[in-house]
Amino acid sequence: MRRITLEELGASIERKKAELGYSGQDYVARNSGKYRTESKRALLRNIAAAAAERGEEPTFKANY
Template structure:
């Protein structure tokens, strides 16, 4: 097994991200929510409503 340094790994990751056209921290495509079950939609909606009631942002952005 070939060992690499953390710097080499970081360079490889940066190169791959550039090849894929990714930049920044939000590189993961958000889930569209199209195939979400109704119970999951309700759960996400309740989380968002509770956060709003407390004057907070939900811990994540959800499509429901």
């Protein structure tokens, strides 16, 4: 078994994200939300609505 440090793991993840065209934290996961439960969809809509009321963007982008 090969051991790696957390720093090496983090660097590996960042390289993979770069290969896939993602950068930093500003990307939407490839989850389409197709199989999401209605309760989770409602939760995500409520989060987005609450952020909009404050004049902000939600802290994450969600497909729902």
